[in-house]
Amino acid sequence: MEVLDALRSRRSVRRFTKQPIPQSLLQEILSVAPWVPNHHVSQPWRFIVITGDSLTLLADLRAQAVLKKRQGQATAQERSDKAREEFKTVGAVIAVVQKVDAEPTRREEDYAAMAMATYNIMLAAWDRGIGSYWNTGPLVQDSAVHDWLGLNSDERPIAFLRMGYPDTIPVTRRTPIEERLEWRT
């Protein structure tokens, strides 16, 4: 796929078929993640690929995190069950983990590079027929999830990328760039 075609056509895919993604394909997709602009080439990332039985464990943790967050709400159990169900069609979840620099400017620049690395994964996946979407949600903040991932105290997850073969590709809109563009010549 041409780069411009990939950039224009990619969508956040949230509904997947149950077809598993070969590990070799995930490996190929992930191999492009580091090839982004990255000040000081700090490479602040690591990626944890969750598939198979580990997805079931993560789904349980997600359901618990939703229950905790919605404690006391009438729909808490329903939402928690739905959160668990969602993982049944996902082919893989990639936890994108940032090493958090103590210095604020470095931290911000690192986050920019993290976002680009994440987008590289999403675009590479799209090129190979795999849909994905960037999810933050309750997993990002949950200490039980951090423990399960084995994060160090200076690490934080910035995304739990859902990956899978697309079942439905959503339609989305953007304001034409002409409305947000100024030329000074």
Ligand SMILES: Cc1cc2nc3c(=O)[nH]c(=O)nc-3n(C[C@H](O)[C@H](O)[C@H](O)COP(=O)(O)O)c2cc1C
């Ligand atoms: C930092 C970040 C966090 C996001 N978190 C979520 C999320 O928690 N849940 C979700 O459904 N989508 C999430 N998204 C995806 C956006 O909703 C999606 O990109 C947007 O709707 C535009 O759709 P498109 O990617 O198909 O163009 C997130 C995107 C970014 C960049």
